[in-house]
Amino acid sequence: MKNEPLIANEHYKIFLFLLLLIPSILLLVGIIPALALAIGYYLMKKNRDFSSIEASVKALNIYWKLIAVLTLIWAAVVALIFVVEIRSNPGFWGNPNEVDFGILAAWTVGLLATAAGHIFMAEHLYSKPLRNHSEWVVANGIFSNQLKTTPQASPKNSIDILQSQKLKQYSVADELVKWAKLKEDGHISNDEFDEARSKLLGRS
Template identity: 45%
Template sequence: MINADEKITNTPLSSTEQSKLLIFVLLLLPSLFFIVGIIPAIFLIFGLVMMKKNGDFSHIETAARIYKGYLYLAVMGSGLFALYFATTLSLSDRWHRQFEEFILSTALAGIALLYIIFLNILFLSPLRCHAQWVEANGIFSGKTKTPTDTNEVDIIKGERLRTFSVADELIKWAKLKEDGHITEQEFNDARKKLLQR
């Protein structure tokens, strides 16, 4: 999860951190040309979409864990192939071809390990440091999103207010407060809005 030295802040990502994310995406693009790279990218995209939808950073953490697990499987598979080719290298007359396959398997395992390192340094580290900001405002946002006030009292619109006097409306709101249908704060908000018109 989050290291002790990584402090969660509710500030926007700096341009350097946003550049790291862009570099990670650019490094991820070549792997998308192979079918193998599409699957972990889909997990990351799904994690980002779910985080944006629910405002919960744990979706990114889960997507990154799945991404790493997928790459660890690739490392183990490539490593097993490399081990197989290394042990049968001297037993075969085709040692040159098996040596090439050994090198290719080792390179694939190394590339998968590099992608795990890239994920940690270029993707997760900047996002974890700003988890609260990312949850609330998004990754590339520089300004705080203004939350929609769901408690705002909806009073009669301007056109309809002309047919009623402000005093009549205040009496209606006072009655609602007395009967316990609205709170004192809602009454005060409605009164303030009515008197400002």
């Protein structure tokens, strides 16, 4: 399954995930996770290594968990201020000039829901479909259903290489025959023949 293309349902999940990223990007809070995912995909294609995708999803999860923690800390501080103000000023709750804690509470819940939602979506709509087809995604991309082939040497090039090797071997053999003839005729010594043969064989 890892080396098979994604099915239509998985394509829809990834497309939905990308669409759901848009609101958080427009609100600026989702820019960093979007960049992390884009960089992860780029590095995966460049290095042909699926671990870049996994690392980008992990970075996204860490980011949103950090947002959630900071939101909870902020909510706790706001709640503490609210309690102090209520105790010191009984009319604080109905004063229109004071901070609307209802809006602050809504923002807190909204940020927490956004963080949890993005962590869930990153795992089930993006990471899981890609992980199930990791080998295919690395080799062919996410939305491709066709196998990409690497260019191979043409038969003509292979024939040319073989012919050149045969010619080279033939020329060496021809030279060896000539040197052997010279040795047989007594024109060169055995040492000279051995030296010439070593040079010819080393050149082949």
